[in-house]
Amino acid sequence: SQKIEQNSEALNIQEGKTATLTCNYTNYSPAYLQWYRQDPGRGPVFLLLIRENEKEKRKERLKVTFDTTLKQSLFHITASQPADSATYLCAKGNQGGKLIFGQGTELSVKP
Amino acid sequence: GAVVSQHPSWVICKSGTSVKIECRSLDFQATTMFWYRQFPKQSLMLMATSNEGSKATYEQGVEKDKFLINHASLTLSTLTVTSAHPEDSSFYICSGLAGDRPYNEQFFGPGTRLTVL
Numbered sequence: 001s002q003k004i005e006q007n008s009e010a011l012n013i014q015e016g017k018t019a020t021l022t023c024n025y026t027n028y029s030p031a032y033l034q035w036y037r038q039d040p041g042r043g044p045v046f047l048l049l050i051r052e053n054e055k056e057k058r059k060e061r062l063k064v065t066f067d068t069t070l071k072q073s074l075f076h077i078t079a080s081q082p083a084d085s086a087t088y089l090c091a092k093g094n095q096g097g098k099l100i101f102g103q104g105t106e107l108s109v110k111p
Numbered sequence: 112g113a114v115v116s117q118h119p120s121w122v123i124c125k126s127g128t129s130v131k132i133e134c135r136s137l138d139f140q141a142t143t144m145f146w147y148r149q150f151p152k153q154s155l156m157l158m159a160t161s162n163e164g165s166k167a168t169y170e171q172g173v174e175k176d177k178f179l180i181n182h183a184s185l186t187l188s189t190l191t192v193t194s195a196h197p198e199d200s201s202f203y204i205c206s207g208l209a210g211d212r213p214y215n216e217q218f219f220g221p222g223t224r225l226t227v228l
Binding site for chain 2: 034036041042043044045046049089096097098099100101102103104
């Protein structure tokens with residue numbers, strides 16, 4: 001079965017640095033991957049989507065890459081701020097729009 | 112962006128009672144809605160897929176008689192947890208799929224915290 005794996009260990013970085021989160025998948029490449037942000041006690045908020053034929057996608061301070069050879073997506077936040085502290089979820093889309101989520105990586109940006 | 116609301120935001124109930132959670136898409140028509148459950152420090156687990164006017168499709172291991180889903184209109188889906196037990200205590204989140212969005216971008220509700228005593 002298809003699995004999405006994220007680093008379960010929390011990532012702690014200093015304000016201003018670039019945060020890099022990893023998402024690995026098994027078996028066949030998904031048509032696209034999505035990245036969401038989730039704050040405690042809240043529902044996920046959509047950030048970025050990248051298709052398998054796209055190498056990179058950017059949105060303001062966010063950048064996502066998709067490497068079908070490595071079966072991996074990287075999510076970068078440049079010039080990180082304490083307000084970026086949250087859990088970031090990677091998700092693979094299935095037929096009919098169903099999403100399979102990774103376990104999420106908690107990011108903490110220290111001032 | 113599109114907005115999805117859930118009601119209630121939290122609920123505490125006694126074991127054996129039933130609880131209904133509403134999910135509404137406020138500014139778009141959601142032909143498909145999804146229900147997820149999330150335990151502390153874990154990811155979202157899809158429970159069921161709900162299409163307007165038809166029966167919900169449940170994921171493996173989810174009891175359809177315990178988690179009743181109704182998708183009566185393009186803007187409202189409800190999840191009823193019947194005969195709730197403490198192990199049903201969790202964070203329930205719905206999402207709506209806007210059919211006109213490319214690549215099936217989902218919009219999530221704020222979640223409902225259920226505590227069964």
